[in-house]
Structures are given as structure tokens and as C-alpha cells.
Amino acid sequence: MKKSSKIKRKLRNRKKLKDVSVNRFRVSVSKSLNNLSAQIIDDKQKKTLVSASSIEKEIKSKKVKKMEKSNLIGEILAKRAKEKNISEVYFDRGAHKYHGRIKVFAETLRKNGLKF
Numbered sequence: 001m002k003k004s005s006k007i008k009r010k011l012r013n014r015k016k017l018k019d020v021s022v023n024r025f026r027v028s029v030s031k032s033l034n035n036l037s038a039q040i041i042d043d044k045q046k047k048t049l050v051s052a053s054s055i056e057k058e059i060k061s062k063k064v065k066k067m068e069k070s071n072l073i074g075e076i077l078a079k080r081a082k083e084k085n086i087s088e089v090y091f092d093r094g095a096h097k098y099h100g101r102i103k104v105f106a107e108t109l110r111k112n113g114l115k116f
Contacts (some may be wrong), residue, residue, distance in 0.1 A: 010095040019041070021090035025049060027077075027109065027116070028092045029102060036070050036101055038077050040086060050084055052076025052077040070101040081114060091116045 004042035017026070026041045054060065054069045064072065081089075091109075096102050110116070 005013070006095045013094065014092055015092055016051050017092055024116075025086060025089045027089045027114070029094060029096065029105060030098055031094075033103060034066070036066075036105065038073060038105065040081055040089060045108055049086065050080045051078060052080065065105055066101055070105040071108050074105045075112055078109050078112030078114050082112075087113065088115045 010045075026043055028041055029038045029039060035054040037055070038051065039048045039050050040050040052073045054073055059069060059072055059076075062072075078099070081087075091106055093102050100107070108114075
């Protein structure tokens with residue numbers, strides 16, 4: 001029962017975002033207990049343009065706390081997006097609240113030049 005309500009919340013959130021944001025790429029965030037990963041997705045072509053994750057070697061080798069990991073991932077994703085000339089996106093938090101690691105990640109993206 002809990003799983004289905006989480007999926008419903010994710011789809012409800014995504015539907016509202018798609019109505020509002022046209023001609024922009026989507027920043028999708030997925031979070032587990034220890035890791036955080038994010039992708040910039042082109043929904044028209046259904047392709048991932050840029051991604052960053054805490055499982056990558058450069059982040060995994062550093063012993064940092066979860067909040068600092070989300071900060072690092074935000075910086076890396078923003079840098080990779082700038083290389084691909086992506087500046088305007090919309091933020092899809094999925095089924096997660098805009099709180100804690102998700103909030104730190106989003107604020108880091110904004111600070112590093114992505115507009116949403």
C-alpha cells in the first residue's frame with residue numbers, strides 16, 4: 001500500500017510540472033538511504049543528457065556526510081550541464097519532500113547557475 005501511494009505522489013507531481021514547464025529539460029532526483037543521484041532528461045527525445053551520482057569514484061573515494069554529498073553532486077551536475085549549454089530546467093523531486101538533502105541539492109544547482 002505504501003509503495004503504491006509513493007508512486008502515485010511521484011506521478012501526480014510530475015504531471016503538474018509537465019503542464020507548467022514546456023521546452024525545458026527535467027532534473028530528476030532519486031534518493032536512497034545512503035546515495036543520491038540526479039539526471040537532466042530531455043522528455044521529448046526520452047534521453048538522459050547529463051547525470052551525476054554519489055556512486056561515482058570521485059565522490060565515493062571522499063569520506064563525506066550525506067548533506068555534503070548532495071552539495072557535491074549539485075556542483076558536479078551544474079558543471080556538466082554548463083558544458084552541454086543547459087541553463088533552464090525544471091526540478092522534479094519525485095516522491096520526496098523538498099526538504100533536507102533534496103533541498104540542499106536544489107539550492108546548490110541554483111547557486112551554480114541553473115535556473116528553475
